[in-house]
Amino acid sequence: MIAVVEALIAFVLRGWTGLAVVLAVVIATAVVARIGRAMLPFVLATIPLIASILLINTFLYPGATDTIVRVGPIAPTWTGLEFAVQAALRVVAFALSVAVLGLTTRPDDLVSDLERRGLGRRAGFVISATLRTVPRVIQRAREITDAQRARGLDTEGGIVRRARGIVPLAGPLIFGALNDVEEQTMALEARGFSAPVRRTVLRTFPDSPGQSALRWVLLGVLVLVVVLSVTGRLGFLP
């Protein structure tokens, strides 16, 4: 809940204050959960996006005239730089919030608890299946690649050669997945997936009154921030 609220606030709240609060909370959470080092890949993944944000806004911010330095046609501006840094930090805050959620919560536990709280079985299935689809597709792609290589397909080498190899790989991957969907649908029906009863909950998670109260407080804070931000009453914040 903390991670979700942080991620949302990072984008709702303009200026430096929201960012500072969100980053402080994320870092504190990471320290408490001892996941600081594991969060590094999440930050690294944002580098291409951050680089493009910094370059585009610093050099091409529309209407800005407070030039930092002019070198021929290139004229970075202070306004553009400030906006770029804020936007970049917002992306970092969002990525770190996602990292906190991902590193502290097993997807299966999340879905299981959501189901216990009334999430429909179809929605739960879609979330679980989606989370597990990527590794399965990668595994299948590897199998198809091996099979095609065994039959002489060249998947190494230059870009053109690799591009040529995509069609014989993508075809079986896509059509195989579509073929599986029909069988999986039948298999689900054969295992009572459409039964009109509530699914048995396998696991329950400890949830103290303090945790519950904190969730409600966070939800309240989120709603308050959104309302105040939308109505323009947070303009006094730096």
Place this chain on the structure above:
Amino acid sequence: MSLELRDVRYRYAGTRQPALDGVTLTLEPGRVLGIVGANGAGKSTLCLVAAGLAPATIGGRLDGEVLIDGIATASARPHELAQRCGILFQNPAAQLSGTSPTVWEEVAFGPRNLGLALDEVIARVEAALGALALAGIADREPDHLSGGQAQLVALAGVLAMQPAYLVLDEPTSQLDPHGTELVASALADLSRANGAGILVAEHKTDLLQRLSHDVAALVDGSVVAHAGADQLLTDRRLDGWDVEPPSSVRIARAARDAGAAVPELTP
């Protein structure tokens, strides 16, 4: 009480040729009915129709009647049929839910869908895992199983539903001899002790010889012979239907052809 197919004719959506044509079969509780036939003879289609999944889930046109304990599958809801008739597909990977983090939870997927009490779910899962000697891999991820293990887990998932009838489409296709033996024992126990009616479509006639009370032969979607297992599995017409007889029958014939004094097995 039985699973009955009465003059069943079924064709898949978009095709004119029937995949099943005039099939009449009855499976009674506690009995095992084997189905033999060449590839493309209609065994898998027969399994889908018998379990009520065709046409309910995959469409197509069904003529005739399929009744499970007197309930017509054409008018029953899939979840109602799921509690009466379980089905195991040829491809175990497609049978697994793809949402469970462990084998244990995968086997629990069906019972949980039925909303059973947690104690009941646990008892069913433990029994199914025990029957197929899967307790040792209960904590493994289903995505990382071998083909044979996945087939056993898929079968355990079906057993955990405790249906009155089981329809199994080549349940041992990916299993080694030990795995095949496990499945044979589990199915024999299920039939004998629990009174489950089991329909098994199989190429391995050795398994059917051990397990089945009756066997039906399918050719081009029609039942061309239906008799006791001892009688049909020694029938000389099997070769003509592209069905390999059990090894005991082949050995006896080879010995006889070599001049040994082996009595004729055909009743």
